[in-house]
Amino acid sequence: MAGKEPEIITDKNQMRKWSRAMRSQGKTIGLVPTMGYLHEGHISLIKEAHKRTNLIVVSVYVNPGQFSPTEDLSTYPSDFHGDIQKLMAVPGGVDVVFHPHNLYDYAEGKPTGINNNGSNCENSGVGEPERKGVVSCVEERGLGHETWVRVERLEKGMCGKSRPVFFRGVATVVTKLFNIVEPDVAMFGKKDYQQWRIIQRMVRDLDFSIEVIGSDIVRDGDGLAMSSRNVHLSLEQREKALSINRSLSGAKSAAENGQVNCRELRNLVIQAVNSAGGRIDYAEIVDQETLEAVEEIQSPVVFCIAAWFGKVRLIDNLEINISK
Ligand code: PAF
Numbered sequence: 033m034a035g036k037e038p039e040i041i042t043d044k045n046q047m048r049k050w051s052r053a054m055r056s057q058g059k060t061i062g063l064v065p066t067m068g069y070l071h072e073g074h075i076s077l078i079k080e081a082h083k084r085t086n087l088i089v090v091s092v093y094v095n096p097g098q099f100s101p102t103e104d105l106s107t108y109p110s111d112f113h114g115d116i117q118k119l120m121a122v123p124g125g126v127d128v129v130f131h132p133h134n135l136y137d138y139a140e141g142k143p144t145g146i147n148n149n150g151s152n153c154e155n156s157g158v159g160e161p162e163r164k165g166v167v168s169c170v171e172e173r174g175l176g177h178e179t180w181v182r183v184e185r186l187e188k189g190m191c192g193k194s195r196p197v198f199f200r201g202v203a204t205v206v207t208k209l210f211n212i213v214e215p216d217v218a219m220f221g222k223k224d225y226q227q228w229r230i231i232q233r234m235v236r237d238l239d240f241s242i243e244v245i246g247s248d249i250v251r252d253g254d255g256l257a258m259s260s261r262n263v264h265l266s267l268e269q270r271e272k273a274l275s276i277n278r279s280l281s282g283a284k285s286a287a288e289n290g291q292v293n294c295r296e297l298r299n300l301v302i303q304a305v306n307s308a309g310g311r312i313d314y315a316e317i318v319d320q321e322t323l324e325a326v327e328e329i330q331s332p333v334v335f336c337i338a339a340w341f342g343k344v345r346l347i348d349n350l351e352i353n354i355s356k
Contacts, residue, residue, distance in 0.1 A: 036125030038090070038116065044212045047130050051089070051214045060085040063215035065206060068092040069109040069260035070118050073250040077219040080247050082124045084217045090119060091130040091209055096169035097177075098201025104343075105169055109263050135208050136170050136177045168197040181207050183230045183237070186323055190226050190336055191347065194313050202227055203234050210240055218242050223249045223257050225334055225349045229323060249348070251277065257348045269341040272308040279304035280335055280350040287352050292329040305339050313338035313345065320351065331355050 041047045051061055062081030066074050074090075081088050092115060099105035112131065119126045170177050180200045187199035210218065220228040228246040235244050250258045255277040256270065265273060279301040287297060294317040301315050315337045318325050326333055329352060336349040 034117070034120045035122070036120065038119055038126040038129045040116075040129045040131055042131050042133060044132060044135070047089075047128070047132075047212050048214065050128060051212075054087055055214065059087050060216040061087050061089060061213065062217045062219065063209065063213045064088065064090045064219045065209050066090060066092055067094045067108065067260065068115050069111055069263070070115045071250075071258045071260060071262075073221050073223065073258040075118065075122055076250050077221060077247050078119070078122050078126060080245060081217060081219050084243075084245070085215075087127045088124075089128045089130055089213050089215065090126050091132075091213070093130075093132055093135060093205070093209075095135070095201060095205040096173075097136065097205055098198050099169050100167065100195065100197050101169055101172050103195070104261075107264070109260055130209075130213060135205060136175050138176070166196050168201050170201075180204050181234060181238075183233050186226065186230045186233055189318070189323060189325070190314050190316055191338060192226070194338070199227070199230055203230060206231055207234070207238075210242055215242055217245060219245050219247055221249065222246045223259065223348065225336055226323060229321070255281075257346070259346065261344055261346065264344045265341060269344065272310060273339075273341045273344075273346055275304050275308035275310060276301075276337055276339060276346060276348045280337065280348060283335055284350050284352050287329055287354060292354075294325075294327050294329065297329075297335070301335070301337060305337070309341070311340040313340065315339075317352075329354060 041050060054061060062085035064074065064077045064081055078088055078090065092112065094105065094108050094110065096105060116129065119129065181203035182200045183203055192199050220231055222228055232244045235242055252258060254274055256262060256273055257277065283297045283300050286300065291297060297317060298315050302312055305312055316325050317329065317333050317335050320332045320334050332351065332353045332355065334349050334351045338345060338347045
């Protein structure tokens with residue numbers, strides 16, 4: 033059922049003006065940052081935001097700053113029209129969709145040739161080939177942006193190892209969004225557990241006056257964690273990818289039944305995913321706060337995994353809340 037149509041704002045100054053006008057009327061603002069191609073996971077973040085603030089802003093922006101030239105920026109799915117339809121169906125609706133063209137374009141009125149999903153990154157020919165993989169699509173195109181926010185220790189492990197520019201790109205664009213939208217509350221999905229913890233730490237360390245909420249993972253009926261990238265899985269790959277959630281649940285039950293040795297638990301998951309035909313990027317059991325790897329479960333941990341099925345890299349995790 034179609035409901036309220038959100039206002040679409042593309043200009044950052046107009047976005048800030050809207051927020052300030054609303055705040056001067058005493059309204060509170062919740063921000064749900066997204067890269068579009070919305071699914072039930074995003075919708076659940078919006079519903080959670082509704083419980084906390086008067087107004088909701090959803091940002092839809094595929095951030096080239098968090099992709100390296102070898103990653104999947106150009107194939108990242110998008111369907112802006114479909115996203116708006118989905119947002120209109122959310123109970124209570126959404127007040128604004130912030131959909132900027134390019135958050136790294138500082139040349140007033142002079143287009144840089146980068147479209148919204150940055151799809152020309154891989155073909156730009158600007159970057160030095162040997163540096164590919166450690167620069168982002170923003171630097172590769174020589175845009176002159178040189179300020180990055182880094183959460184130095186938390187960004188090092190797990191996704192940070194295989195995606196070296198990812199977290200500084202996320203922290204930077206989220207900082208930009210916070211400065212533009214000036215929300216009271218910001219929502220993040222716990223599927224991106226490391227990202228959520230990094231944003232929490234950044235907000236604490238840099239004194240942002242924003243409450244960061246982590247919201248539970250939303251899964252499809254078969255248990256696969258919802259992700260915009262799932263659309264790239266063939267039916268067969270999708271079936272194989274269920275080994276992730278199944279083996280994580282198996283490891284959690286084993287832990288609850290007394291198996292607290294992390295090497296054994298990791299082996300359970302690695303073997304299950306490998307034999308389903310997946311390729312493990314990492315499978316780590318880490319402390320929920322510090323994200324440091326643990327050898328034996330003695331306090332709340334989270335089992336985080338990233339694995340490739342064909343050309344699709346999926347991440348998932350499960351919190352294990354036993355303490356010795
Ligand atoms: O989780 C995402 O979709 C993105 O990393 C985010 C937080 C919107 C920043 O681009």
